[in-house]
Amino acid sequence: MTGLALFNLFILVFMVVAAVISLRVKDLLTASVVFGIYSFLMCLLWAEMGAVDVAFTEAAVGAGVSAVFLVATVFNVKRMSSD
Amino acid sequence: MFGEDGLLNELLVERFNYCVYVVLLLIGLYAMIAKNNLIKKLIGMSIFQTAIILFYVSIGVKEGGTIPIYVAEHDPHGHHAEHQAHPEEANATEETEENATTATTLHEEDHGHHGPRSLTDEETSDYANPLPHVLMLTAIVVGVATLGVALALTQRIYRAYGTIEEDAVLAAILAEDASTVIPDVLATKPKRTSSKSRKAKKA
Amino acid sequence: MKKIALAVTVLTGILLLYAAQDFPAWGDLQSPASASPVSKHFIADTGVDTEVPNMVTAVLADYRGFDTMFETVVIFIAGIAIIGILRRTGADADAPALKRENEIAAEPDLIVTNTVRLLVPVIQLFAFYVLAHGHVSPGGGFQGGVIMGASFILVALAWDLPKAMDRLSVDRAVMLAGVGILIYAGIGLFSMLLGGEFLDYAELSHVLPVSREMARYHAMLGVEIGVAFTVTAVMFAIYANLSTRGRLEGGL
Numbered sequence: 001m002t003g004l005a006l007f008n009l010f011i012l013v014f015m016v017v018a019a020v021i022s023l024r025v026k027d028l029l030t031a032s033v034v035f036g037i038y039s040f041l042m043c044l045l046w047a048e049m050g051a052v053d054v055a056f057t058e059a060a061v062g063a064g065v066s067a068v069f070l071v072a073t074v075f076n077v078k079r080m081s082s083d
Numbered sequence: 084m085f086g087e088d089g090l091l092n093e094l095l096v097e098r099f100n101y102c103v104y105v106v107l108l109l110i111g112l113y114a115m116i117a118k119n120n121l122i123k124k125l126i127g128m129s130i131f132q133t134a135i136i137l138f139y140v141s142i143g144v145k146e147g148g149t150i151p152i153y154v155a156e157h158d159p160h161g162h163h164a165e166h167q168a169h170p171e172e173a174n175a176t177e178e179t180e181e182n183a184t185t186a187t188t189l190h191e192e193d194h195g196h197h198g199p200r201s202l203t204d205e206e207t208s209d210y211a212n213p214l215p216h217v218l219m220l221t222a223i224v225v226g227v228a229t230l231g232v233a234l235a236l237t238q239r240i241y242r243a244y245g246t247i248e249e250d251a252v253l254a255a256i257l258a259e260d261a262s263t264v265i266p267d268v269l270a271t272k273p274k275r276t277s278s279k280s281r282k283a284k285k286a
Numbered sequence: 287m288k289k290i291a292l293a294v295t296v297l298t299g300i301l302l303l304y305a306a307q308d309f310p311a312w313g314d315l316q317s318p319a320s321a322s323p324v325s326k327h328f329i330a331d332t333g334v335d336t337e338v339p340n341m342v343t344a345v346l347a348d349y350r351g352f353d354t355m356f357e358t359v360v361i362f363i364a365g366i367a368i369i370g371i372l373r374r375t376g377a378d379a380d381a382p383a384l385k386r387e388n389e390i391a392a393e394p395d396l397i398v399t400n401t402v403r404l405l406v407p408v409i410q411l412f413a414f415y416v417l418a419h420g421h422v423s424p425g426g427g428f429q430g431g432v433i434m435g436a437s438f439i440l441v442a443l444a445w446d447l448p449k450a451m452d453r454l455s456v457d458r459a460v461m462l463a464g465v466g467i468l469i470y471a472g473i474g475l476f477s478m479l480l481g482g483e484f485l486d487y488a489e490l491s492h493v494l495p496v497s498r499e500m501a502r503y504h505a506m507l508g509v510e511i512g513v514a515f516t517v518t519a520v521m522f523a524i525y526a527n528l529s530t531r532g533r534l535e536g537g538l
Contacts, residue, residue, distance in 0.1 A: 012103045019107055019130050023114045028122050035126050042133055050150045050211040051140045052424040053342040056416075057223050060432040065521055066129070066227045068439055072529040073234040074122065077241040081120035082248050098306055105302045109295045117291035145320055146313035151329070151341040152423070159337040160422075199333040207329040212320050213341040214328060217350060220342065221357040224428045224517065228364035231524040235368040238531055 008048060015041045028074045028081050036067035100141060108134035121237045121247040125230065132226050136219045143212035151213035157206065159199035336502040338421045346426065347506040347513075351485040354509070355470050358516050362463050365520035369460070372532030394445045402444040409437040417514050421503065427510035431517025438522045447530055456526050456534060459519035466515030473508050485509075 015038060022034035039062030046055035095102065107130055114127025153159070241247050244255045310317030319325060328345050338344040346354050417430030442450035454462075474485040482489030487505030488498040496504065526534055 008100070012100065016103065016106055016110070019110050022126055023110065023118065023123060023130075028120070031123065031126060035129065038130070039133070042137070045137070046140060049140055049144050050148060051143065051216045051219075052150045052152070053340075053426070053429075054136075054140055054216050054220050054223070056424045056429050057220050057432070060429050060436065061223050061227045062133070064436055065432055065439070065525075066230055068436075068443070068525065069227070069231055069234055069528055070122070070126070072525060073238060076238055076529070076531050077122070077247050081123055083119045083123070097311055098309060100312060101306045101309055102303065105299060105306060108302070109299045112298060113291050113295045116294060117288045141312070142310075142317065142319040143325075144313045145315055148313070150424075153333055153339040153341070157333060158339045159333040160339065199337060201334050202330040204326070204330075207326050208315050208320075210329050210341070212325045212329075213345050214325050215319065216342050217345045220346065220428060221354060224432070225357055225360050225364075228361045228520065228524070231528065232364050232367050232371070234528055235371040235524075238528065239371050242531070 004048065008045070011041050011045050011048070015045070026081050026083070028079055029071065031081075032067055032070035032074055035070060036063050039063040039066065101138070104134050104138050104141070107131075107137070119249050121240065121249065121252075122234075124249075125233050125237070128233070129226070129230060132222075136222060136226075139215045139219050139222075143215035145208060145211055148209055148211045151210050151216065154209075157199075157202060335499065336506070337499045338503055338506065340421055340423065342424075343420050343426050343506065343510070347509050348487060348502055351474070351487075351509065354513065355467075355474065355485070358467055358470060358513050361520050362467055362516055365460065365463055365523045368524050368527050369456070369532075372527045374532055398444050402440055406437050406441060409440070410434060413437065413514075417510060418507070420510055421506065427513030428517055430510070431514035432521055434514065434518040435521030435525075438518075439525045442525065442529065446536055447526055447534060448536075450522070451526065451534065454519075454522055456523050459523045459526075461519075463516045463519035463523070466512045466517075466519065469512030469515065470509045473505055473512070477505070 018034055018038040018041060022031045022038060025031050025034065039058060043055045043058040043063060046052075046058060111127045111129075111131030111134060115124050115131065118124050118127060237247055240252060244252050246252060246255070314320070328341055328349065332338060332341045332344045336344050336348055338348075413430045413434040416425035416433060417427060420426030420430065438450050438454055441453065473487070473490075477486045477489040478484050480489040480492050487502040489501075490505050491498045491501035494501050494504060530536055
């Protein structure tokens with residue numbers, strides 16, 4: 001197994017883990033931040049696939065702005081979720 | 084089952100990435116249906132969306148291909164480095180491939196006397212397919228704008244009902260419906276709806 | 287509900303995995319998407335047609351310019367929709383603010399504000415670089431615009447919204463978003479006036495002192511600037527409305 005394939009596997013596994021965690025935690029603020037981590041892992045995966053423009057967009061939009069939007073909303077509604 | 088042509092071999096070894104995308108998509112789908120909290124549903128929606136975007140970008144991947152930006156030797160403005168390295172060879176090879184259309188595009192500030200040329204079929208396979216990248220780039224930005232709209236709607240629901248749990252919102256809507264008195268349709272609404280209500284009466 | 291959801295999910299999963307066998311292998315050069323003449327044309331002829339080294343920018347702003355223009359319009363409409371959804375009118379406007387669950391009444395933090403003070407100019411300069419350098423390196427109007435919008439959001443996060451609104455008010459942001467689309471459509475219409483088709487940038491060589499290819503190169507920068515205007519303004523307008531529940535006052 002080459003280094004790139006290992007890197008690929010590592011990111012894919014952590015992406016699934018991050019997705020599950022962000023949906024399972026009861027604290028929505030944690031969920032938003034973990035979703036930011038998920039987006040950042042996605043950005044690494046795209047950079048590895050050679051889609052640099054997409055990776056750049058995801059780094060700015062997914063990991064940056066959309067996480068901020070989620071946090072802004074969580075602060076204005078209830079922070080704890082029932083599930 | 085793990086043999087050369089087995090299903091599991093084909094899925095888990097050769098198409099492992101696609102399997103992970105399917106898993107991510109399912110996580111998102113499950114969250115959209117089963118989660119009770121509206122923000123959790125939106126996170127699920129975003130995960131669903133990114134899984135599809137991942138699938139699209141994967142289509143453009145080429146074995147041994149580089150990023151879709153021209154390397155120095157194919158760069159329409161980047162011949163300078165190559166000129167200094169081995170000027171005779173570079174000019175010789177590129178002049179032969181110059182065709183009529185590129186010859187007219189020459190401009191003064193370019194050092195060389197050769198314009199950019201169209202790449203051959205072998206050379207195009209060195210670059211990842213740019214088309215999926217373009218489509219997905221705009222999809223990501225539009226995705227965050229629509230996520231913003233969804234979050235605004237969530238805040239509006241919270242303002243109206245004081246909760247963002249789906250079952251509580253539904254209960255509040257039902258209670259509201261039960262408490263409102265439905266006005267007499269025939270008395271208040273003129274002709275256009277009357278045919279409908281007449282039909283309803285017959286039935 | 288959970289059982290139905292699980293059943294639907296499992297069923298979808300089986301269908302998708304069944305379909306996954308028919309996908310082309312990873313990185314297959316002969317896969318339908320990579321072997322199609324469209325993709326080959328974009329890779330082979332972008333340099334000849336437009337002299338832009340970054341194919342993604344060329345396809346985004348030139349070959350598929352019409353698509354990108356309306357994507358920008360979608361973003362603009364999303365921004366307008368959010369302002370419309372969260373706007374307070376009538377009795378709603380006078381209603382006392384609901385107490386937030388985690389209200390933090392504190393002065394802006396000294397360390398945070400000073401860091402942001404140092405950071406914002408760098409971020410904005412980087413946004414301009416990303417925008418202007420989108421032809422030769424990863425980047426372009428969308429990325430530059432988002433980074434620019436993020437710098438205003440950072441100011442609003444470190445101090446409070448009015449501090450950021452001094453620099454870019456939401457009303458002006460909406461106007462700026464419209465201006466961005468006008469720039470984009472204006473370049474398209476201008477090339478139409480010069481005898482080409484809508485968004486046929488090559489016609490701009492009649493008024494620019496450059497070749498037809500370089501006219502496309504420069505016009506792409508023009509439309510990217512339009513996109514960046516819209517994205518910057520809309521990102522900030524969305525944040526301003528979401529963070530204050532449409533009141534546009536106070537901090538997060």
